[in-house]
Amino acid sequence: MSIIEIKNLTKSFLQGNNKINILNELNLVVPLASKIGIVGQSGSGKSTFLSLMSGLDKPDHGQILVNNNDITKMSEEALTEFRAKNLSIVFQQYHLVAHLTALENVMLPLEILDHNLSKKSIKDKAIELLNEVGLEKRLSHFPSQLSGGESQRVAIARALITTPKVILADEPSGNLDLETGTRVMNLFMTIIDKYQITTLLVTHNPELASLCQSVYKLNHGKFEKIK
Ligand SMILES: Nc1ncnc2c1ncn2[C@@H]1O[C@H](COP(=O)(O)OP(=O)(O)OP(=O)(O)O)[C@@H](O)[C@H]1O
Numbered sequence: 001m002s003i004i005e006i007k008n009l010t011k012s013f014l015q016g017n018n019k020i021n022i023l024n025e026l027n028l029v030v031p032l033a034s035k036i037g038i039v040g041q042s043g044s045g046k047s048t049f050l051s052l053m054s055g056l057d058k059p060d061h062g063q064i065l066v067n068n069n070d071i072t073k074m075s076e077e078a079l080t081e082f083r084a085k086n087l088s089i090v091f092q093q094y095h096l097v098a099h100l101t102a103l104e105n106v107m108l109p110l111e112i113l114d115h116n117l118s119k120k121s122i123k124d125k126a127i128e129l130l131n132e133v134g135l136e137k138r139l140s141h142f143p144s145q146l147s148g149g150e151s152q153r154v155a156i157a158r159a160l161i162t163t164p165k166v167i168l169a170d171e172p173s174g175n176l177d178l179e180t181g182t183r184v185m186n187l188f189m190t191i192i193d194k195y196q197i198t199t200l201l202v203t204h205n206p207e208l209a210s211l212c213q214s215v216y217k218l219n220h221g222k223f224e225k226i227k
């Protein structure tokens with residue numbers, strides 16, 4: 001069973017008078033609960049692809065079906081709700097909120113969502129996830145007081161708190177030293193497997209790509225299956 005189907009996805013940017021095609025009639029089917037690695041040279045369009053997947057940018061044409069809903073056709077409002085309920089993003093640069101503690105950062109996505117959970121249960125869930133990533137002693141640290149690896153683990157816990165169906169990750173270990181990156185990413189992969197979350201993982205790290213069921217190389221605007 002597939003959760004994501006991408007059909008003829010095309011995206012270009014205008015560079016002066018020149019139209020540069022970054023993604024060119026791209027197709028992809030992603031099976032439910034699978035981990036898909038995406039590799040490709042710098043500038044090949046990996047981040048562009050993820051921003052279309054997250055609905056933050058629109059394609060020239062093509063479809064992105066998530067559970068049979070075409071996110072390219074949704075209104076801003078519908079998309080915001082859809083994203084909050086179904087998608088989480090983990091970036092290379094963590095993007096933690098500077099004036100919130102680690103615990104508050106993790107609680108935030110669930111507090112924004114429309115639901116009837118009490119503050120206490122959100123807090124308990126955030127603490128549980130921070131425990132899971134080994135940060136139970138860092139709950140009240142602010143982002144400036146965390147190391148790179150700790151910050152990324154907070155970002156991972158934050159991505160998980162809404163129990164998303166899909167996680168989009170853009171070079172999540174890119175800012176960490178090899179050893180820390182590998183440790184944090186192994187943890188990330190274990191948690192993803194545990195919660196059966198479908199994951200699209202952009203990475204330059206071959207070891208990380210090898211942990212995925214399938215790996216696609218973005219080349220001249222198309223996906224080439226290399227694993
Ligand atoms: N808003 C924009 N306007 C014009 N060109 C853009 C824009 N965003 C991206 N590009 C171009 O699109 C191409 C793909 O960029 P993208 O960031 O997707 O590459 P990438 O594969 O993620 O590279 P990296 O591995 O370095 O992160 C680049 O040549 C970039 O200059």
Ligand SMILES: [Mg+2]
Pocket residue numbers: 046047048170
């Ligand atoms: Mg990129």
